[in-house]
Amino acid sequence: MQLIDGKKTAAEIKDEVAAEIALLKDKGGKVPHLVAVLVGSNGASITYVNAKIEACKKVGMHSSIVRLNDTVSEKELLEEVAKLNNDKDVDGFIVQLPLPKHISEKKVTEAISPQKDVDGFHPSNIGKMMLNLPTFLPATPYGILQLIERYNIETNGKHCVVVGRSAIVGSPVANLMSRNSYPGNCTVTLTHSRTVNLPEITRTADILIVALGKPEFITADMVKEGVVIFDVGITRKADSTKKSGYKLFGDVKFDEVAPKASFITPVPGGVGPMTIVSLLKNTILAAKGKMES
Ligand SMILES: NC(=O)c1ccc[n+]([C@@H]2O[C@H](COP(=O)([O-])OP(=O)(O)OC[C@H]3O[C@@H](n4cnc5c(N)ncnc54)[C@H](OP(=O)(O)O)[C@@H]3O)[C@@H](O)[C@H]2O)c1
CATH class of the missing domain: 3.40.50.720 (NAD(P)-binding Rossmann-like Domain)
Structure with a gap:
């Protein structure tokens, strides 16, 4: 039996991602910026978001958290999503799931710009994945x-x-x-x-x-x-x-x-x-896509 060591593999990939970011910086490119939207105070969600932000810091990627109270309305959250969609400084963002019951996860997922959907959950990115077209994989x-x-x-x-x-x-x-x-x-x-x-x-x-x-x-x-x-x-x-x-x-x-x-x-x-390093890789892809356009 061979143990598949996700921690070790993730650390190796993080080193590769860090080298890629350093190269981007050397070339005068923009350092990728990942934003995590955290709604409420679910213990597991806080742990996951903190781990994602910590991973960004480790590889030299910019990151920030938008913290919203669990009483936030669906409309207010959608407004936040629209703001992030339009923020040129933000390359990719995630809305940490699950969301409080009064908010439709489907509506929120569909509101995220597919170009910034580094979780790969948007229907258009899922469709591209099904067709084997370049996209952000979940x-x-x-x-x-x-x-x-x-x-x-x-x-x-x-x-x-x-x-x-x-x-x-x-x-x-x-x-x-x-x-x-x-x-x-x-x-x-x-x-x-x-x-x-x-x-x-x-x-x-x-x-x-x-x-x-x-x-x-x-x-x-x-x-x-x-x-x-x-x-x-x-x-x-x-x-x-x-x-x-x-x-x-x-x-x-x-x-x-x-x-x-x-x-x-x-x-x-x-x-x-490995889930966390995939997010980092998707964020680099998002940043590069913007640089190419
Ligand atoms: N390692 C990571 O990074 C990571 C990432 C995401 C999730 N997770 C973890 O992975 C687990 C699954 O999460 P998820 O969000 O993918 O799943 P989910 O949305 O909770 O769905 C569970 C799935 O399991 C099926 N299921 C439930 N009981 C079953 C049974 N007795 N036999 C066969 N299938 C059964 C359900 O079938 P129906 O469709 O028929 O209800 C459903 O499709 C959770 O523990 C979650 O915390 C880990």
Whole structure:
């Protein structure tokens, strides 16, 4: 079994991104600027946004946070989005999800300019991804693709089973793994909560991508020997022995599944850190796109 070290790979990619930014600066170009919009005080959202901003600082990218109260109206948030769309100093921005119930995530996502949509969630960017046209790939699927490449994992002709069909992870990664390219050329089965006999299907997976948000859902009897596993799930459970007060769990029961796998991502330190570097890479793309126009 080989552990796929997302933390180490992300650190390597961060060094590459930092070098690219230094080169941009040398050429007198503009330093890319990423903005994160944070609504409310959801603990996980604050952690994710802080990690993104910290990563920007590390690579020499400009970053800022727009903090809005969770009582902000949908109209006010849409006005903020419009402001960021029109701000020439901002190359890319994200609105951290989830949003409070009274705000439509769909409306907000669609209001973001596709040229600044570095999360890759805008319908026009998703459409381009489906057509294999240049675009911003959604950050988590993009992170998984980079891990596949960096670990030289064979995908051609493999059966890839994806568990979970969310718009941000499961559905796009299923599409990307079926594309006629590397990584890709897999035969893909996309499963969800209505799937019948899931264990029978997961047992046929050469590559298993799990994104359902149920801790330790995938057990050893659900996978075959030699499977490659990407565990996207992150669930926090209270744990008073930890400094943070919680422990993170993936969707895979790591201890019993890992011995059967040829490659596997841990949680934490697997897919998570790659999601952040994908965002940095997308922001550089956004900045370059502007410089070319
Ligand atoms: N590592 C990262 O950077 C990263 C990024 C994003 C998300 N995550 C984590 O990944 C997990 C999934 O998040 P998400 O936003 O992609 O998912 P989501 O929107 O919560 O959707 C969960 C998906 O899992 C499916 N599902 C639920 N129960 C199932 C079951 N028993 N069998 C098969 N499928 C089942 C659901 O099916 P239906 O469609 O039928 O309801 C749905 O498609 C969460 O833990 C999240 O925190 C991590």
